Amino acid sequence: MARSDAARTSAPRTLFGHAGDGAWLLVGGYVLILVDAVAQSLTPAVFRVVLNRIQHDPHQFVRTGWQGPALGAAAIAGTFLVAAYLAHTWTRRGAARWANNLRGALYEHVQRLSMDFFHRSHVGDLAALINQDTERLELAVWQGLTLWWAVALLLISVGLIAWVDPWMALLAVGLLAVAVVWTLLVLPRLRRHTRDIRDELGRTSGTLAEMLGVNALLKAFNAEDHALGQVRDGTERIRAGSETFARLQHRYADPLGFHLSFVAPFLLLFVGAWRSATGTLEIGDVVAIWGFWMRGSTALTAVITTLPEVLAGMAASERTAELLDERPAVADRPHAPALAVTRGGVAFEGVSFAYPGRESRLVLDRFDLTLEPGQTTALVGPSGAGKSTVAQLLLRFFDPTGGRVTIDGRDLREVTQASVRAAIGVVFQDSVLVSGSLARNLRLARPTATDEEIVTALEAANAWEFVRAWDDGVETELGERGVTLSGGQRQRLAIARVMLKDPAIVVLDEATSALDASGERLVLGALDRLLAGRTSLVIAHRIATVRQADQIVVVERGRVGDIGTHSSLLRTSATYRSYCREQAVA
Ligand SMILES: Nc1ncnc2c1ncn2[C@@H]1O[C@H](COP(=O)(O)OP(=O)(O)OP(=O)(O)O)[C@@H](O)[C@H]1O
Numbered sequence: 001m002a003r004s005d006a007a008r009t010s011a012p013r014t015l016f017g018h019a020g021d022g023a024w025l026l027v028g029g030y031v032l033i034l035v036d037a038v039a040q041s042l043t044p045a046v047f048r049v050v051l052n053r054i055q056h057d058p059h060q061f062v063r064t065g066w067q068g069p070a071l072g073a074a075a076i077a078g079t080f081l082v083a084a085y086l087a088h089t090w091t092r093r094g095a096a097r098w099a100n101n102l103r104g105a106l107y108e109h110v111q112r113l114s115m116d117f118f119h120r121s122h123v124g125d126l127a128a129l130i131n132q133d134t135e136r137l138e139l140a141v142w143q144g145l146t147l148w149w150a151v152a153l154l155l156i157s158v159g160l161i162a163w164v165d166p167w168m169a170l171l172a173v174g175l176l177a178v179a180v181v182w183t184l185l186v187l188p189r190l191r192r193h194t195r196d197i198r199d200e201l202g203r204t205s206g207t208l209a210e211m212l213g214v215n216a217l218l219k220a221f222n223a224e225d226h227a228l229g230q231v232r233d234g235t236e237r238i239r240a241g242s243e244t245f246a247r248l249q250h251r252y253a254d255p256l257g258f259h260l261s262f263v264a265p266f267l268l269l270f271v272g273a274w275r276s277a278t279g280t281l282e283i284g285d286v287v288a289i290w291g292f293w294m295r296g297s298t299a300l301t302a303v304i305t306t307l308p309e310v311l312a313g314m315a316a317s318e319r320t321a322e323l324l325d326e327r328p329a330v331a332d333r334p335h336a337p338a339l340a341v342t343r344g345g346v347a348f349e350g351v352s353f354a355y356p357g358r359e360s361r362l363v364l365d366r367f368d369l370t371l372e373p374g375q376t377t378a379l380v381g382p383s384g385a386g387k388s389t390v391a392q393l394l395l396r397f398f399d400p401t402g403g404r405v406t407i408d409g410r411d412l413r414e415v416t417q418a419s420v421r422a423a424i425g426v427v428f429q430d431s432v433l434v435s436g437s438l439a440r441n442l443r444l445a446r447p448t449a450t451d452e453e454i455v456t457a458l459e460a461a462n463a464w465e466f467v468r469a470w471d472d473g474v475e476t477e478l479g480e481r482g483v484t485l486s487g488g489q490r491q492r493l494a495i496a497r498v499m500l501k502d503p504a505i506v507v508l509d510e511a512t513s514a515l516d517a518s519g520e521r522l523v524l525g526a527l528d529r530l531l532a533g534r535t536s537l538v539i540a541h542r543i544a545t546v547r548q549a550d551q552i553v554v555v556e557r558g559r560v561g562d563i564g565t566h567s568s569l570l571r572t573s574a575t576y577r578s579y580c581r582e583q584a585v586a
Contacts, residue, residue, distance in 0.1 A: 014321045015098075015137070018105045022097030026141065029091030033145055036083040037152040039076045040299075041160060044291025046073050048164070051284030091145045099138035106130045106323060114329040115397040116356040124209025125202040129323060132205075133198070133316035140313015143306040150303045154296030161292050164285050171271060172293060175264040179256055186252040193248060194311040197241040198319060204234030245308065253304045260297035268293050329356055330399050330417065338419035342408050344504035344535040346371035346394060350403035353393060353558075359401075363389050364558040366403065371505075376536040378546035380579060381555035387539045390555070391507045394537060396420045407505070425498030425530075429510035433490060438467065439474040441493065445501035453500060461496035461526040463489065488523055495526045506536045512545050543583050552576070 019026060046069045053061045053069075107130055110117075158176060162169030211218065211227040218224050272286035353364040363386045371377045379387040392398055393405050396412045404411045412420050425445070433441050442454050449457075454474050458464040466489060470476045478484065485493070491511065498506060508531075512523055524545065531538075540546045547566040554561040554575050562573035569576040 014324055015102065015317050018102045019094070019098040020101045022094040022101065025090040025094030026098065029087045029089075029094055029145060030148060032083050032087035032090065033149045034152050036080055036087055037149050037156055039079040039083065041153050041156045041292060041295050042072075042076050044288045044295060045160065046076070047291055048284045048288030051287055052282055055283060087145065087149075091142060095138045095141035098141065099134045102137065102320065103130055103134045106134070106320065109324055109326075112328055113326060114331075115392065116329050117326060119355075120357065122203065122206025122210065124206035126206075126323075127209065128202045128205035129319055132201070133319050136198075136309075136316035137313050137320065140310050140316070143303075143309045144313070146303045146306060147310055150296070150299040153299050157292040157296035161289050164289055164292075165275075165281060168268065168272060168275075168281075168289050171268060172264075172289075175259075175267065179259060182252070182256055182259070186248070190245070190248055190252065190307070190311055191314060193241060193245045194308070195315040195318060197238060197245060198312065198315040200234060200237050200241060202319070204231065204238060207231055207234055249308060253307065256304060257301040260301050261294075264297060265290060265293050330396060332416045333414065336414060336416050339407060339410055339412075339415040339423055341423045341504045343373035344423070345373045345408055346505060346535055346537070347406045347409075348390065348393070348403070349406065351393065351400045351405060352402035353389060353398065353400050355398070362401075362558060364393070364400070367558060367560060369553060369560055369563075371535050371537060372550070373535050374533050375550035376531055376538060376546075376548075378538045378540055378549035378552045379555050380540060380543060380546065380552060380576070381561070383541075385555040386558040387555050388509055389558075391426075391509050391537060391539060394505075394507060395424060395426065423503055424505045424507060425501045425503035426507045426509065427491070427494045427498055427511040427527075427530075433478050433485070433493060435478065437472075437475045437477055438493065441478060442474070442497050442500050445497045449500050454496075457496040457499040458493075460499050460529050461492045462522045463492040463496050463526070491523045492526050495523070495530055499530060504534060506531055506534045508536065508538045508540075510539055510541060512540070512542070543580055554579075 016023065049072070050061075050066070050069045053065045057065070110126060110130070154176070158169060158172045161172050207230050211231060218227050269286070269290050272281060272289050275281045276283055276286050348367050348369045351364050351367040352362055353367075354360070354362050367386070367390065369377070369390075379390060381387055393400055394412075396405075396417050399413055404413070406412065407420065407423060434444070439451070439454055442457065443449055446453075451474060455464060458467050458474070467473060467476070494511075508527065511527065538546055538549060543552075543566075546552060550565070551563060552566060552569055553563050554569070554573060556575070562569055562576055564572060570580065
């Protein structure tokens, strides 16, 4: 709650900083609409002059007295037209630019956040925030202009009433105070409700995106109804929230409209008429006072219906500001240099680590390991021992809680993350391919790679044989997440991507565990070429795939257990021997 309050107060400032070249258009639009409000609220002043002149000297009015009010009316109309047009177009353009800048800034910001953020966030919620909340904000800036105009119109109207008669202005201020107090009482509840609805919308988008992403799993388990139920629960909560909001909104807006459009003008009219009857006001003054009030209050009552959009925009701005306030857990030090890789030696020196949010549980506990340059080190051990965590620390997805990780003697915390990741190529168990052409996928590793270099990488990865058969070759569209490829083909493309990157260090995290025997042979051949001459960290469940490694490390409960080559471990390590027996490896 405290977080949200902080974001609430800092949101407008944080966000307006991203308005960029839209800022002046917005400021201009919001200022110009005041000119429009002044022009519009002056209309009853013309009535006043006309009526009072007719009352004093009708003949004079017919001869020349009409000219002044007519000129005034023309000036008001001209100012109104120009100011309204400019205010509306500037605000629209400014809001669109602001939202666009914000979308870009949010995406860039999210990209810079660390792994822990992605572990605790829903991708769908983030996408909703970046796209829909910024759109909401744009709409709210636009609707807010009309609200601002109506409030300004009412305040200027009260000022004009004071110009005609201070006592009547006092009455108008009292009537306005009732509206303000009513608003202050109800608005916080409306804001809270709007925020809840937007959060629920984000959560449901997250669930929806997740369920669509795992539709093969849902189909395989006939669990579509379960997913549907989860999405329905979310949409049901959104419906209930929206209904409650609508009830609340009308409980607020309807009495307010009644007060502004009925109670207040009648009171002003009757008190004015009474004062006119007693000779302290002229009839034109009474009409003008009534007209001033009606001009402002009618406008305000009309735009109060847009309040939900404005509130939704405010809630969206809080969510957006909260995301922008999010700081990466792993950050580059100021002026950190790039890592200069010379030999590609890696060392874990007394590394301890606990995942953020689970600080009490050490996943790595004084983990010591040296990866000699150009050699292959394999990590084996029971599930949950911490093998993948070792790889995540080498990629600097997280910083160790204790000890240090070095490449060529340089602590990874002293250099930029980008330079660390540029030095390392990774192949995961489930190779991720993005939608777009194959060439585009491979160029993620090296944007400047030529088609010839891509083909060479594909050949080295045993992938060219199937790619060359495709009609469009490397320009073939892969489809979202590469679903049109077999597991082995995907793996070989992922290897080709790392080949193209040509890193000094390679990490393979269960890169072959999901493959069948024939797919594995081709992938292993490709991997042999990839690992040759590079410092490699290979995480494997199956010992058969790593028996050739220069050193094999048995990881147990976050520590280095036994260490050696396959044959030496068979002699010295009972744990390793038992793994080999379980997997029938001689
Ligand atoms: N993002 C995370 N947040 C919190 N805990 C995590 C996270 N990722 C992994 N863990 C925990 O850290 C421990 C080590 O996980 P890790 O994935 O490194 O093990 P592993 O040896 O690679 O296991 P496997 O062979 O099953 O992949 C496990 O207990 C796991 O539950």
